[in-house]
Amino acid sequence: MESRKVEEYKSGYPRFVALLATHEKFLLCRRFDRLRNRVLLSKQDRLSVLEMELDLLDETEASRGFLASIRHDHNKKRSQVMAQIEACLTDYDEFIKRTSNTFRHARADGRDIANLQNWLDGNGCIAKNETSYLAHAEELISVAPNPDDTMMKLEHLVESHLIKFWRDFRKQKFYDSSIDENIYINKGYLVGRIAQGILLTLITFILLAPVLVCNMVTSTSSRIVVVSLSTIIYLLTLTNLTKSKTMELIIAASTYVKTYPTLKPFSIRELHELGRGSLLNFV
Template sequence: MQPLTKSPRGRRSPPSDDIEKQLIQAVPVPQPLTSDQPAGYPRYSAYIAADETSQIYRRFSTLRTRLLLSKQDSLSVLENKLDKIDRGEKCKVFLGSRRRDRNQERHNVLLQIEAELAGYDELVERSARVARLTQAQRRDVEGLRKWVDGNGCIAREESRYLGHGGDLFTFSSEDEDPLSRLERSVEDALVPFFRSYYKKQASEDTPPDVSTPSAFLAKRVARASMAAIITTVLLLPMLVCSFLPSLIARVAITAISVMVLIAMVSGFTKARSIEVLAASAIYATVMMVLVTNGS
């Protein structure tokens, strides 16, 4: 970031510029983490390791599915082979006692099934773990692609994996809470107004020694906005009910406010059903007390 220059003597900067400078100075500027790394994979690795949202990789879902189908079919072939051996067994005693079984062909098939099944189970568990990883956000993929295009230190063929949007995952949290999503929206909204700070982030030709700016300002604006939204949702119906003379109108406002609360808690949080029910019951009780006292 370029140092802020003082205004010429006798001239004052516009108030908006002063406010912007104060906000920018309050934001801690991260130290470059990649400037001392050689160009290429060393610098690229240092850049994506600095933030978990930049650690974007492919799942290779199609290849994993192909391997699962192949192993599944191999087990099916062995299963049919074992069934054929069992149905063609001449000595029925061998089928009723494993200890007395002298059919070596059946033993060999069972050993093959055990080995194939172990590999199949391991691949299923690995694929399930990878499938549960968080889908990479489009804005994070685009930001990393801009960095790669601006630096040109990675071969084009080796950076094409960023084009597989639906097959990319990241190490960030599985489900972002409402505050995290609001922080992302606030940061995107602040970019046009504070380009003197965010211009390097928004540039198509990002230098190699620039890391993602701190979300200091976005976090505080998002927290203030979230507090205002929660306060409005909880208190506004109470204020409206206190000014309504009709009991039916107050009951209707109470019902609507409880439905809005349930919708917000269910849609924007990971609360369980019993927790949503408890929160709505408590809120409805408070509202009904106000309604009855007002009447």
């Protein structure tokens, strides 16, 4: 059964949600950072007030036995305050957990935000005050699972160039979700395959180019320079294309350098003659 195109749905929310359903990355939500902080501070202050009430009850307690045993504490006011504290702590912890989960979602891609805004501006089927959430780009998150960030960047780059230089690209069957010529919703594998090919080519070049260069030079110092520069380029590539943490970069650099056997035959005397004691870290 052939799926309906976006324009075949009735104007308004039926058509808008049909558009959102064509691409999982279009499902964007606001985090409401300011409101979350306001609620968090309110809950935190409520606990602070209860804490002071409990401290005051303890300080003014006439019966020392009540403070020495929970079982024999017959101070009803303290029991009420403790119950309130427990309820507030449960609510406080749950709110923190929900907020933490919300912030784990990836930020919305600027391209997806722009695409939705352009579509809304061109169709005008939804009240503007109900789509104003798109104006808060710094708070928008994507509910969809986080994709490979590197692949996503490459796919965007490939798709942009295909649209620009291949006139019939828009007419391919994997762009049939909409009849609007200004809407590009890719559901095919062509863009992904090309992006994968580019990424594999880049990885192969970064890994093998230094090996080939090292085999063509005989100077020890030249080989060290080649490996050092290639390591820097490798780490810069990882930093720009991925969201690598500091320790991950250190491990990646160590693993990368160890792939070159050209450094291992170096003796301590050779390293001393080069005056590069710091290069021991690469051996």
